[in-house]
Amino acid sequence: MKSMTGYAQTPVSTPQIRATIVAKSYNNRFLDAYVSVPPYLAALEPKIREAIAGVMAHGKVEFNIRVHDLSVAPTVSVDRASAQAVADALRCLRDSAGIVGELVLSDLVAFEGVITFDREIDAEGLWNEIQPSVLACLDSLDAERKREGEATRRDVERLIASVSNHVKTVESHADELESTIRSGLAKKFRDVLGDEVEESRMLVEIASYLAKHTINEEIVRLRSHLESFTATMDERACGKKLDFICQEMNREINTIGSKNMLSSVGLAVVSMKDDLENIREQIRNVE
Numbered sequence: 001m002k003s004m005t006g007y008a009q010t011p012v013s014t015p016q017i018r019a020t021i022v023a024k025s026y027n028n029r030f031l032d033a034y035v036s037v038p039p040y041l042a043a044l045e046p047k048i049r050e051a052i053a054g055v056m057a058h059g060k061v062e063f064n065i066r067v068h069d070l071s072v073a074p075t076v077s078v079d080r081a082s083a084q085a086v087a088d089a090l091r092c093l094r095d096s097a098g099i100v101g102e103l104v105l106s107d108l109v110a111f112e113g114v115i116t117f118d119r120e121i122d123a124e125g126l127w128n129e130i131q132p133s134v135l136a137c138l139d140s141l142d143a144e145r146k147r148e149g150e151a152t153r154r155d156v157e158r159l160i161a162s163v164s165n166h167v168k169t170v171e172s173h174a175d176e177l178e179s180t181i182r183s184g185l186a187k188k189f190r191d192v193l194g195d196e197v198e199e200s201r202m203l204v205e206i207a208s209y210l211a212k213h214t215i216n217e218e219i220v221r222l223r224s225h226l227e228s229f230t231a232t233m234d235e236r237a238c239g240k241k242l243d244f245i246c247q248e249m250n251r252e253i254n255t256i257g258s259k260n261m262l263s264s265v266g267l268a269v270v271s272m273k274d275d276l277e278n279i280r281e282q283i284r285n286v287e
Contacts, residue, residue: 001233002287003148004059008140014129018069021137027285028060036064043123055138057237058287077116086111152282159275166268171219173265215256222252239286246280
């Protein structure tokens with residue numbers, strides 16, 4: 001079981017580049033990777049996304065490479081025609097507004113396209129250099145998610161054990177509940193019909209009612225869901241499936257509550273619903 005939240009940071013130091021890789025993850029229904037790299041490293045983005053998908057199945061990931069130094073010399077070019085046109089326009093504007101002063105270089109470079117800054121990057125070669133650091137950062141992120149996931153698992157296991165104990169309480173009162181239903185129905189028959197009640201007819205009606213209102217089937221299904229939940233926690237990317245099982249358990253618990261006539265069973269039902277809500281709150285952050 002893994003959490004969907006985590007943080008990792010890894011330095012990069014190679015002959016070509018010095019950088020810091022930062023990866024953060026949050027809970028999300030689907031895998032959503034946001035990769036932030038300098039424009040001249042954009043060619044590496046598909047490989048980074050592929051690496052992320054190899055580690056995570058669900059969650060939102062923010063992956064950032066902050067470059068501190070790059071040994072690849074940039075190519076800087078000046079668009080002379082654009083620079084001249086911008087300078088002429090600025091002088092015209094200056095004269096029209098009656099502004100005194102000369103143009104400075106910063107006035108020109110503020111316009112896009114006057115100066116172009118580019119780097120010729122060997123993307124494949126650079127990827128071979130930083131790939132170990134990228135994978136190391138993602139491994140650290142995965143380890144953090146596992147650590148938090150194990151803590152979540154321990155708490156969920158405690159809550160599941162509590163639900164199981166309450167199921168035992170309900171099961172121990174199943175016969176008493178059936179007896180209460182039977183005696184209550186028999187009393188109603190006699191209150192309405194008096195001495196005219198037919199014993200055989202009454203027993204048939206009681207049996208038919210009990211078939212619809214005993215809780216044995218719900219207990220069996222609830223135990224089966226508990227076993228399935230425990231087994232599913234060992235699966236990769238189990239969060240959605242666990243939530244579905246919780247919905248099924250909640251359905252059985254609600255049915256038991258609707259059929260119940262005993263205060264002890266009612267208390268157990270309330271406790272199970274509280275435990276189940278806490279479980280669902282926890283697994284919302286499970287991958």
